[in-house]
Amino acid sequence: MHIAGSIKRTLENYGRDEAVMTIRNLYKSFGVHRVLVDFSLRLHAGESVVVLGKSGSGKSVLIKCIIGLLKPDSGSIEVLGESIPELNDEALDAIRMKIGFLFQSNALYDSMTVRGNLEFPLRRHSITATQEEVDELVKNALEDVKLAHTIDMMPAELSGGMRKRIALARTLILKPAIILYDEPTTGLDPITSREIIDLIKEVQQKYHAASLIISHDMNCVRMVSDRVVMLIDGRNYKEGTYDELIQSNDPAIKAFFE
């Protein structure tokens, strides 16, 4: 299929050590409130980076700048070789096909069935696929999250954990090269939270997509991160592996791990 082919080529172009996303000196303010201050980050192909910070520290603003929902005040965001803030609508749509975004609130369309929710990005990105191919993609995405039986259900009929998994299936349906997770375990009970974390790990193994995970759930950070970036007061406060950071004596870092 046209789109699957283009994504495959994109992934092949990037070696394991190459950066698929580079953020340099990012600034973003809302009025007088400075949210991101000189923030920088590199995400490599196949890597899982967790951005850790307390609520209101600018994590969600960062992820929305990456996907082009917010424009940064200054700085650069390069994703798969494209400068996101400089793209026009058409080019932004094209690059968004290669970036999956799991919203904190799941953002499933209430007025559509699960099938409608999963078909929506396929149809809207003008992907040239027959109905059989679309059905196959929807079926496969639902099987990946073990919820094939919910295909004709409405989002309101699903539990919180099921909605999260359907949202993940919708994120995966375009086989993205990069997946952005905005607080994937927030609001879930510990058991469902663990299921979602396992699912994220399975997805990483199966799709080899680079993952940027925004979280303050230490369990999630410990289990899915290759590298952790501490975001404090809008800046990169510290960067390292989970094991490196847990041994830190810095009170600001220790506050997260205690």
Add this chain to the structure above:
Amino acid sequence: MLRVQFWKQFFEEAGDISRFTGRLFSQWFKPRYEIAEFLRQCFIIGYKSLPLVMLTTFIMGLVLTMQIRPFLVDYGVESQLPAMVGIAIVREIGPVITALIFAGKIGSSIGAELGSMKVTEQIDAMEVSGTNPFKYLVVTRVLAATFTLPLLVMLGDAVALYGTYLGVNMSGVTSFDLFWTKVFRNLSFGDVLPAFVKSFFFGFAVGIVGCYKGYYSKKGTEGVGQSANSAVVLSSVLIFFIDLIAVQVTGVLGLN
């Protein structure tokens, strides 16, 4: 101080709605055209409002006839009842009452739906999925409201006149043919056209206000409720303002 604050808020909101309307017109004719969503919205906005509009306009026609009759009987012009009520319904009461019902049902539902989509990030998800949410959600709804309200007004007028016919026959006997002859003999082009044209503006006002309030809903469920409520209040007030302007314009054009 409070008065200054009020006017500041008033002009800020008026400016925001004007910008929102400008954005609507700038996107109106640009591809991609969301025809399927527009037709779906016509079904939801138009067809699903039909029972409520028909019920209320029927009762309105009946009640209006029953209340006017004693006054006309006193002056010995009871035979003019179909003509008088017919003109009142077609020129003024039919379009305004239908538009107010429409504002209550559709304005609130658009405000609440878009508000809820906003706070649950569905609008952002749509944008990420390669869809211009403004075109998909706002343009289709405003167009559907603009083009379905005039049809509802025509149907509502017909049902209200049927209610009038029943009202006339509750205290007398007037044949169906005679009733309609009396109604149409006194209706002119100048009665029907302005009423029909202004109902497009009523529909546009309900659509644009509902979408504006929902699209810029503040975070949280309280914001969704406020969006729905203020959509109904503002669009109802706008309907009366448009009506006031329409009567002045028709006067200038010699259609009164």
